Every structure is written in C-alpha cells, then in structure tokens.
Amino acid sequence: MSISIEDVEHVAKLAKLVLTDEEKEKFRRQLSDVLDHAKRISEMDTGETEPTSHAVPIVNVFREDERRATLSNEEAVSNAPWAVDGEFKVPRII
Amino acid sequence: MDYLTTIGLEIHVELLTNSKMFCGCPADFGGDPNTKTCPVCLGHPGSLPVMNRKAVESTIRLGLSLNCDISPRSIFHRKNYFYPDMPKNYQISQYDIPLCVGGCLDVEMEGYARKVGITRVHLEEDTGKSLHVGESGRIHGADFSLENFNRAGVPLAEIVTEPDIKSPEEARAFAQLLRSTIRYIGISDGKMEEGSLRVDANISISAGEELGTKVEIKNMNSFKALQRALAYEEERQRKVLNEGGTIVQETRHWDDAAGITHPLRSKEEAFDYRYFPEPDLLPVEPEPAWIDELRESLPELPVARAGRLKSEYGLPVEMVSAIIAEKALADFYEEALKSGGDPREIAKWIAGDLAALLNEQSVDISGSPVTPAYIGELVGLITKKTISGKMAKDLLKETFSSGKSPAKIVKEKGLLQIADEDELMSMVEKVIAENPEAVEDFKNGKEQSLKFMMGQVMKMSRGKANPQITSDLIKQKLS
C-alpha cells in the first residue's frame, strides 16, 4: 500500500512539521512500509477475538466529587516559556 | 419556490459538580486565572485523569430524562487538535460509544407536537478560555493570546439531536424544554447568557425529500437569538437558492447586534481530530441496579407534568408551557391549587400578573413575597365577587410589596367590591343624568358609549363597582 506525497504533506500539517522535499519522499516510503505492515496484520483471522481498546479487565474506576488542592497561578505557569500575571501567553492563533 | 427546513441541534451543558471531570480542581465559575488548575488539567506528563462519579451519574440521569438507552459499555476518546485552549492538545471526549444513545423529547407546539429524536448524549471536558490580545481586540489580527485554564476540565455533557426540527420556533421550544428538563433534574443551572448552556445549530433547506447542504451556526447566547439566527439563515439560504446559487457547507457565526450570520471557518478540517481510545481511562459499564437507582432519583419531568396539568386541569398549551418551565413555578402552582380555587384562574394569575411582578423586580419564584396560599385567597376573593378583577390586580401588587395577605389588605382598606344594587343604581342614575350625549349614543346603538358610562361608574366608585351588575343596571335603565 502506497501513500502519496499529498498524504505526507497533510499528516505533516496536522503534526505541525515542516518537511523538505527529500524528507517528504523519505517519509512517504517509510509510512508506506508501516501501512503495508499493518495491512499484513489485518489479514489475520480475528473472527474469534473480542475487539479491545484497553488491556486491563477493570471497569468503573471513579473518584468521588471532592475538591483537592490546586496549584497557585504562579506555580501553574512556572514551566511555561512565555507567561504574564499568572496567564499562559501564546503566539497569535489566527 | 417552497422549501422545507431541517434543523438539528448540538447542545453543551456544563454540569454542576464540586470538582472537575478528571481532577479535584474546583469546577465553579470565576477566580483569578489559572488558580483552579493542577498537573492533571494542565496536562503535565505523568499525571493521570480519574472520572468524577457525579458527572457520570448526571449524564446518565440526563440520558434517562431524554428517554435514551444507557450503553452497557462506554469508553472515552482523545480528540486531537491544535488550539491552545487545551494544554494537552487534545480534549477527552466520547466518540463511537457514548454513555447514552437513541432518545427523544416531545415538544408541544400550538396545535401539534413535534417528536425530536436524541441521537446521543455524551460526556467530555470543557476547554480553557483564550483572551486574544491585540490592537483590534479580536481573533483576527491579535498579537498574542492569554490562556486561562480554570474552565479546562469542567464536566460538559453534549446532546446531539436528530435533524427532526422543522422551524426556528420549534428549535427554540425544544431548547427551552431541554433547559427546563436539565434544571428539573438539577444537573446544571442551564444559563445560556453565562455559557453553562450552549446551543449550536445545523440548518439546511430543500425543495424535495433529499436534504440540502447543511450550515452550522454558533454563538447564540439566548433562546431569542437561537430563533432569530435560524430565521435569518433560513431566509439567507432561500435567497441563495432562488438566485441559482449553491449553499456552501461551513460554520457561520451569529452576530446578535447586527442580526446576521457570517462565515467563521471552513469545516473540512472536522474529520482530522484523529480520535483514538483514551488509554488513561477505563471503560464505564453501568450496572442495571445503578441505572435503576438513578432513574428513581428523577423527579416528575416537564413533559409528564405538562401532560398531567393539561389533562387534570384542562389548561391550554401556552399556559401549561409557562407554568412548567421552572420546577419551582410548577410546584408553586400546585401548592396554590390546594386552596380549592379554579385551576385556570390560578394559572392565569401566576403565569400573568405574578410572573410580571417577579420579572419586574428580578425576584425568583422561590423568593416570591406572594405565597401560593395568597394566590388561592386572591382568586377566592374574585370568585366570591368580593373584589373585581381590576381591584385584584392592584391588590396583588400590594401583597407583593407588603407581604400581607390579600384578605387582610381588603379588610384593612375596606376594599370591598360594591355589589349592592341600590348603591350601584344611584351611581348609574347619576352618570346617566350627567351624560345625555352618551345616553343618546347608546340608544342609537353605539356600543362604545356603554363602556364610557361603565368607566364613569368605576371612577365614581373608585374601581369598586361590580362590572357585571353595573352593566346590567345601565342596560336595564336605558331600555
């Protein structure tokens, strides 16, 4: 299964990556290989197997509706590269 | 050309909980920016979300109220997107297996009922708030944005309807009934103006059976705005089609001040959320006993209550809708009925004059100085002809401002209606003697002049004359 340069460009856009033309071609081949591998797996007969999204057989794990300690806003933004008065500052969005 | 309108709604309801959906931060509104945050809702590596039981219960109760089936197994998904209002770069939501599926809500319209299918009700987390800062103060052209994550992670239930709604009026009636329902069951305060209830709409028009291209409309902050925006959009699409154009699938923003919608962003990126199952959260498999318990916790719902008020007391649709809108108001009404007064009269006074007074003074029905018993008393005084309807209006105002019972005010002020025929007759005779022109008009068949003479008697009696007897006496005297 082969994917197109356009597919690579689309995925790169979603992942916020800027790629050179050589990189696009390289990733096109690599991603095609990955998909080919997934295709081989999907050829297996899984008719008897339950679909699963979680690996552990546990359900209904809840916490009670109680408040816990919060961070101060100084602590909240302490790891942010850009902040002002306890708010995260981000580059213009649009 | 005639077009059919098709509308579907997506409604977000902020759930009333003490803590957020997946962490123990306070879930209430306000506070200094980012003071209601922790490693979980800030998306720090290594932190783990744990579901808030109350939020799950609220969503199941909502689903039950909307006649949904509760999924025997339901899971959460990550909805990935690049926008800084979620620090994780994804929102935890539900995708193909929501908590509740396949319900309906019957909306009573004037003369018919509209059954609106509920596709699903799912649970997700709210996003943070972005403040776009720049010279223009708007998203476009902002220099930077400030992010406040106090709201990020607050539990949010999303309700999606089937495209069963056929007009802007129906959309408004549905949204109002839904709001009443969520307030009856107490899962949210449902305030559209404050954003705890947010309604987005999809609307298309078509000439035939095949549905037209749908347009999504956002930013309606009141029921009135919802109806206006849909009516505007209906007309805009009709015009485009009539001029031979085509409708573009897009999201449009309602500008309430200008009364128009305008395009926001193209919808093509919608399928790029790359949903996948949230590995940090385990599935929800509600036990039947738990669901039964939640079902039993529900009060009588607005739809059922409306049906009962209609059949038990014969109230008209519009009156029923006004009475059942708020649970406290409907409770007030049924309490007032205990006085034994006429149900229609009592409904009329509560939905009419009392509601107007409460509205005027911005008082909630629960804080009304006029008690249900006082309304019963007032209606009793009118029925017994102790006071006239006109006097009752003033009396209600006085009861409202003083908190005194109507009977007490009547006694203190001597506000008895004059029903004594001799006393009324002497006034009638005086009015007739003083107004020969009106008498002449009446004899020539002018209905207006009877009203004029009635008015004169009312004036003379300071509003206390019994209108029916007065009218009879005038006619008798002049025949």
Ligand SMILES: [Zn+2]
């Ligand atoms: Zn938190």
